[in-house]
Amino acid sequence: MENILNLITLDVQNEHDLEHDFSKKPNFSEPKIYDADGDLEKRWYVYFSYKDPKTGRLKRMKNIYGKVNSHKTKEARYYLLSVYKRRLLRLLKAGYNPFENNTELYKKHHQETTTSPPSLISGSPVESVQGVDSEYIKPLRSTKPPQKRQKAMELKAAIDFALKLKTNVVSDRTLSDYRNQSGGLLKWLDKNRKDIKTIDELTKGVIVEFLNEIQLKTSARNRNNFRTCFSSVFQVLEDNEVVRQNPIKNVTKLKTNPKRNKTYSQKQQREIFEYLEKEDPNLLLFIKFVSYNLLRPKEVCRLRIKDINLDDGTLQFRAKNKVLKTKLIPSILMEELPDLSVMEGDLLLFTKDGIGGKWKATLESRRGYFTDRFKKVVKDHFGFNENHGLYSFRHTFITKLYRSLVKHASPFSAKSYLMQITGHSSMAALEKYLRDVDAELPKDYSNLLK
Structure with missing residues (x-):
């Protein structure tokens, strides 16, 4: 169905249309480009407002996307949206009104901008920018019977x-x-x-x-x-045009206070490790992957034998952001590993029965199993509450690393080196993490209080 929007989103290679500057007192706002602050994962578009004939106030029209979001570079999107914006502005200056019938204007400029014969303008289109309320839209006359409105989906x-x-x-x-x-x-x-x-x-x-x-x-x-x-x-x-618009976009997200697992003290960590050496060595090894390699418990549950490179002393894992990452296995952990060379590569590294095996349970179930196992073996024994868990070991050892590094280097140098170990994507992300877990503590300031 041809409509006035086609004139805005015509193939950019044929951009020789509407080169005249029309002078008329505007009843509209200047079209603007929304670029989502350069985020290519979000939708970019051109938007504008037009005077509502009922209220006399400017009303926001539906966004114009065209084909812009099919492009994967900023340069291509800016170029295409600039063309859309320029064409839309010229059409508005020429008299295009999204609340009225624009048949003649469409025909005039369609003939000027394309080589298509007039017969292409057929059927019973509705000449408006998409999204304008139906009460303002006037259907064009046609020899064809009007199409029935599609029935809403159950x-x-x-x-x-x-x-x-x-x-x-x-x-x-x-x-x-x-x-x-x-x-x-x-x-x-x-x-x-x-x-x-x-x-x-x-x-x-x-x-x-x-x-x-x-x-x-x-x-x-x-x-x-x-x-x-x-x-x-x-x-x-x-x-997919099942509904006209997403009603949840304007539903406010409530402010919450997220809970974070507390770190263990050095004494608590040492006592837990000594206790598990006797009671549950396999659970202790699981915890050491969290502690020494600074992995999340779920990332440890994903590990398979083939993910451990014994020759290079590295492991590969899928991180929280679903990117495959490689980390060095510190020698303190390498020395703890059994002989993995005799095991099949597709076996899970950790199962409920031991190291290297098959387990049909889902990732969430495996993660839940080790959480429950830690509660029964460790938390119940030591009397820890919900503030301490498997994830607490990651916080504990990142804090331990930072405080050791900062003794012999500036905070910036310590953080730069720590980033390589933790895998944080930016210094800002690491600094926020360190603040959240209270890893950064000042030197004794007693002399300032005297």
């Missing part, structure tokens, strides 16, 4: 459709969480809002009502997790 079918499209896009754990959270919403609707049958009837207000109930029953953090799920699901539906 609620559960729409959510199932969105979740299916999330397959291979997010992790299995995230997809499972989305299914559970979406299922919770559907159950709540079936109990409290039986009148809602189709996806277009599920409004922002209804979802906020559900989120408020989640917050009151659980926590603000859990409410935010549900919000993230619904926003992701509705964005898929908007991108």
Whole structure:
């Protein structure tokens, strides 16, 4: 269906259109480019506002994307959006009004900008920028009968459709969480809002009502997790034109106070290691991968025999950001490893039965097993609460490393070297981490208090 938007997003190679400067008092704001601060993972677009004939105030029109987000470089996106912006401004100056019928203007400039015959302008298009409220749009006359508005998709079918499209896009754990959270919403609707049958009837207000109930029953953090799920699901539906817009975009994310596992004192760490040497050596080795190699417990659970390079003294692992990374295995840990050369490469390094074996459990289940095992063997024995866990060893040994390094080097030099060990992506990220775990402590300042 041809419409005025085509004139904005024509092939850039044919950009010789609308070279005249039209003088007319504007009823619109100057089109602007949104570049997401250069983030190529987000959608870029051109946006503008036009005077609403009912209110007399400028009203934001729907964003113009064109083909810009198919390009993977900043240069290409800026170039294309600049062309869209320039063409849109000329059309607006020429008299284009998104609230009125623009047939004649479209025909005039279509003939000026393309070699296509007039017969291409056919059917019964709606001449407006996408997204303008239907009450302002005037359909063009046509010899063809008007097309019926597509029936809204049923609620559960729409959510199932969105979740299916999330397959291979997010992790299995995230997809499972989305299914559970979406299922919770559907159950709540079936109990409290039986009148809602189709996806277009599920409004922002209804979802906020559900989120408020989640917050009151659980926590603000859990409410935010549900919000993230619904926003992701509705964005898929908007991108696939199942709904007109994502109603979750304007739902506020609540401020929360995240909890972080506390570090162990040197005495506590030493006592735990000595106790596990006798009670559970395999669990101790698991903990030493967290402590000496500074891996997250889940990253240790992913390790397979083939990930350990005995010749180079290195290991490869999939980090939190899903990037495959390589780390040096310190000699203090290499000396603890059994003979892995006789084991098959695809075997898991850690299983519930020992080192090197098969385990059909999911990653989350394996992670949960070692968490529970640590609680029963260590936490219950020493009386630790929920503030201490397996992750605490990572905090403990990063703190220990930093405080040792800073004794013989400047803080900047110590952090620069520590970054190579921890794998933090930037100095700012490492400094934030060190502040969070209270690794940086000042020297004794008693002399300043006298």
